[in-house]
Every structure is written in structure tokens, then in C-alpha cells.
Amino acid sequence: xxxxxxxxxxxxxxxxxxxxxxxxxxxxxxxxxxxxxxxxxxxxxxxxxxxxxxxxxxxxxxxxxxxxxxxxxxxxxxxxxxxxxxxxxxxxxxxxxxxxxxxxxxxxxxxxxxxxxxxxxxxxxxxxxxxxxxxxxxxxxxxxxxxxxxxxxxxxxxxxxxxxxxxxxxxxxxxxxxxxxxxxxxxxxxxxxxxxxxxxxxxxxxxxxxxxxxxxxxxxxxxxxxxxxxxxxxxxxxxxxxxxxxxxxxxxxxxxxxxxxxxxxxxxxxxxxxxxxxxxxxxxxxxxxxxxxxxxxxxxxxxxxxxxxxxxxxxx
Numbered sequence: 001x002x003x004x005x006x007x008x009x010x011x012x013x014x015x016x017x018x019x020x021x022x023x024x025x026x027x028x029x030x031x032x033x034x035x036x037x038x039x040x041x042x043x044x045x046x047x048x049x050x051x052x053x054x055x056x057x058x059x060x061x062x063x064x065x066x067x068x069x070x071x072x073x074x075x076x077x078x079x080x081x082x083x084x085x086x087x088x089x090x091x092x093x094x095x096x097x098x099x100x101x102x103x104x105x106x107x108x109x110x111x112x113x114x115x116x117x118x119x120x121x122x123x124x125x126x127x128x129x130x131x132x133x134x135x136x137x138x139x140x141x142x143x144x145x146x147x148x149x150x151x152x153x154x155x156x157x158x159x160x161x162x163x164x165x166x167x168x169x170x171x172x173x174x175x176x177x178x179x180x181x182x183x184x185x186x187x188x189x190x191x192x193x194x195x196x197x198x199x200x201x202x203x204x205x206x207x208x209x210x211x212x213x214x215x216x217x218x219x220x221x222x223x224x225x226x227x228x229x230x231x232x233x234x235x236x237x238x239x240x241x242x243x244x245x246x247x248x249x250x251x252x253x254x255x256x257x258x259x260x261x262x263x264x265x266x267x268x269x270x271x272x273x274x275x276x277x278x279x280x281x282x283x284x285x286x287x288x289x290x291x292x293x294x295x296x297x298x299x300x301x302x303x304x305x306x307x308x309x310x311x312x313x314x315x316x
Contacts, residue, residue, distance in 0.1 A: 012028075014026045017271075031046055033083070048078075140154070151168070153168060169203045187266075191227075195215075233251055268281055
């Protein structure tokens with residue numbers, strides 16, 4: 001585990017994993033790039049004014065997954081790279097081919113535009129995550145704040161421009177796998193973690209006291225950073241069908257390192273990498289990077305049970 005001081009004491013906007021060995025923590029006044037590996041190294045800081053509204057896009061390809069960070073600047077789409085920021089009028093998500101979904105500016109936030117159509121599928125107030133699904137569909141999490149039935153929705157976008165949708169629980173942070181979505185609500189307070197699958201009519205309450213959660217690209221593995229009676233722990237779960245099975249629970253930190261990040265945890269941005277190997281917590285003035293242990297390499301406690309483990313809540 002390492003904590004890096006950054007040169008600007010600004011509010012964090014987001015964190016993403018440009019590839020499995022590079023994490024980027026974005027703030028309102030710039031972003032920090034951090035190399036992940038045997039030695040965790042601070043690559044440097046780049047200054048740029050970043051708006052609160054952004055989009056983190058997770059993409060699976062032949063060589064595994066990667067994430068991209070988009071924002072709107074002066075009616076252009078900006079994309080963050082480790083050593084530069086690139087601005088375009090539009091960004092095709094999977095190559096400039098026809099038809100192709102793309103990210104475009106809309107009311108100061110990234111939005112999704114269907115192939116060969118002028119209409120927007122939805123404006124983004126805070127965050128969406130995309131990922132190719134079997135059959136060349138795309139999955140998206142959208143906050144549709146301009147509609148009568150406003151709230152978070154999971155959209156399955158088809159190659160022909162059509163889409164299917166499903167309601168999601170109210171949440172503050174989301175992670176997406178191929179067929180499932182993990183939702184975190186009130187991280188700094190109750191820390192309620194849910195899992196919902198495509199076509200499920202209920203969201204499963206997985207744990208309480210969670211501060212961050214990660215979901216594998218296949219949607220079959222999950223890890224939670226949560227605070228228990230004995231301190232901070234990594235809580236591992238496996239998902240089979242509609243069942244969320246408890247796994248090892250491993251101590252996360254010795255002492256209270258999270259207290260070094262300040263007294264305002266509701267301002268933190270906590271992300272766990274899609275390969276479930278790294279955690280990044282961006283706080284004003286500091287970034288914490290921690291390696292997540294491999295539960296298969298240790299004799300973990302098969303605990304992780306929470307009160308009422310069979311409790312389920314309606315999606316709608």
C-alpha cells in the first residue's frame with residue numbers, strides 16, 4: 001500500500017484503470033497517473049480543469065479489458081491518457097465503422113448517440129459504464145434525469161440502434177460485468193452493496209458497511225472493501241446464477257491508513273480494478289493505492305456472512 005501526495009488540494013472527480021498496470025485518479029484541477037506492479041510508482045501530475053460530469057467506459061477486447069475516461073470541454077469530448085488529453089467532436093467506441101455507437105457532448109455531459117441517428121439515447125448526469133456483451137451488444141448504465149420516470153437504468157444497446165432497458169436500484173457507484181451490475185449506496189454511511197443480473201426482478205443485498213466494490217468482467221466474482229467489527233477487510237464473493245456465495249474475508253489494512261486521507265470520506269472516490277487486484281482511493285490532496293490479495297493463495301475465512309443473507313429488495 002502507498003499514499004501519494006498530489007500538488008493540488010482539489011475534489012476528486014473519478015478514478016479509472018487505463019490498462020491493468022496503470023491507474024489514473026482525476027481531480028477538478030488535473031489528474032495523477034500511477035504505475036501498478038511490484039513497485040507502485042507515481043508517474044506524475046497533469047493540470048487540466050475537469051468538470052464533475054464524466055463517463056468511464058470499460059471495454060473488453062482480444063487482449064483483455066481497459067477503461068477510458070471522457071468529459072465535455074467547450075462542446076468537445078475530451079479523453080484522458082496517461083501523458084496527454086485529446087479533444088474530439090465525437091468518439092466512436094469501437095472503431096469508426098457503420099453502424100457504430102459513439103460518445104458526443106450533450107448539455108455539458110457525455111451522452112450516447114445510436115448508429116446513424118441524431119437522437120440521443122440519454123444524457124449522463126454522473127457516470128456510465130459500457131462493455132461489449134455477447135452478440136456485439138453494448139451494456140450501459142444511464143441516469144435519465146429529464147424523464148418522468150427518472151432514475152438509474154441499465155440499457156442493452158443493439159447493433160441496429162435499438163435498446164432494451166431495466167431499472168436499477170438507487171446508488172452512488174456502479175460496476176459492471178458481462179451479465180451483472182454491482183451497486184453501492186451510501187458508501188460513507190450504511191454502505192449497502194447490491195448485485196442485480198439482466199432479467200432479474202430483484203436486487204440482492206450482498207453486504208453492509210462497504211466502501212468500495214469491484215466486479216470481474218465476466219460478472220462471476222466480486223470483492224468488497226468494508227469495515228467490520230475488527231477493522232477493514234477484503235470480502236470476496238462468487239456469483240453463480242442468481243446466487244451470491246460468501247468467500248474468504250482477509251484483513252485489508254493494518255492500523256487506520258484511511259484516516260490519513262482526511263476527515264471527509266464522502267468526498268473520496270473509491271475504485272477497484274476489473275481484475276480485482278488493485279484498489280485506488282482518491283481524496284483531496286492524496287491518493288491511496290493498495291494491492292488486493294489473491295484469495296486462492298491464502299487460507300481465507302469462509303465467513304463474510306451478513307445479517308439476513310437471503311434478503312432481497314425489488315428493483316422497481
